[in-house]
Amino acid sequence: MSTVAPRSPLDGSVISENISRYWRVSVVEVTGSTQDDIAQLVAEEKAQHGEVIATEYQSAGRGRLDRKFDAASSSALMFSLYVKPQRDKSDWSFLTLLTGLSAIFALTKLDPGFTPTLKWPNDIVIGDGKVGGIIAQVIGDGVIIGVGVNVGMTQEELPVAHATSLALHQFPILDRNLILASFLTTFEELFERWQGGEDLRHLYCERSSTMGQQVRIEHPDGSYKTGKAVDVTLTGELILEDGSRVTVGDIVHLR
Template structure:
């Protein structure tokens, strides 16, 4: 693994995509910063945080897989659990990490040739006033020790990611080698009532029943079961 730290950058994902488009990158090439000026989330949404308050880290892997965002989310979930007490983080399918009902981390993947760049943003020291939306949170808000938090968060995340990725590669990119079960165990979406906004604008509601062999969320409603590969999934909250 090669880890490069940069003081400021537009987007760690965009930079690794640029580099991979010009010349081959080594598997597990990492770019990280706490000052990202043009970060992006899913569906082109902006991801903005005050300088030093959030960690942005992107990893290039030489093989792409539909399971990569879920593997990354699992790695971040485990890392966050090790940084807060009690360790109550869960994975929201397909690419967010929640503490309770509030988002602390988001995942964004991009295909580059035969490989992929997978980026993660983690809110570290944001105050309540700095949060972009009320449904967000940060590690410090949730009780994490702020001393050396950047280094500890990056180390925990990369350690978890490498262990999961190397195991996945060794299995021949077969999620049935343990990854699907591990993701399911960490996924707080399963068993919940969800609202699914599908491409094209249609909306369906049901119970999140399982994650299938392709990493899709299987939702059960009055008409039976359907699998979601893309679209926004919202946990329906009891009011």
């Protein structure tokens, strides 16, 4: 049965009232891709650290490995942010994991009883259903991070069979303005801790549904590997029990 969820419009003033001056948030009704929008600002040298663009609908949204990301207008929280890390560039790939951690902490702040987890490398999950995903691209001296969270989607609106939404799990706050504000506040805190050299891997591992699981890693070239996931590196690679490291691939949790 479908869940009918209220879909308050994104409002930059509401978001800004609930975040620090660290961020500069813009809201657009329709765009091709918020990632491309920020990339254009970077190319024009107009992007600042803390730039955020959120949209009601994007016609060319994409996920990891350039997969298309579809969402009905106002049914998902879709945004990109731009940061200029001061850590060594080799460490930047951990930011995808840090972003996922920020997302589930932000949701838990809004509802302490809510327990989403993270599936390596970039899926936000509730049970076995994917509620959100993250992509990141290095551009110049910064990183553009894109986030998509299924907020008010009904069962009929879900893009794929293994997807889910906050509404379908009776999450009590479906106002995307408040969810985005909570995310940005949380990301700011974790990013500054990471910038200061803190090792945040333990926080990620504690909230990862992949850790301790027997997994199959399916590589883009069609090959695969199986093993037990035990940890992640400082750069976000998945470490298997045999000591091997995984940098890219789809993870299947084996039961």
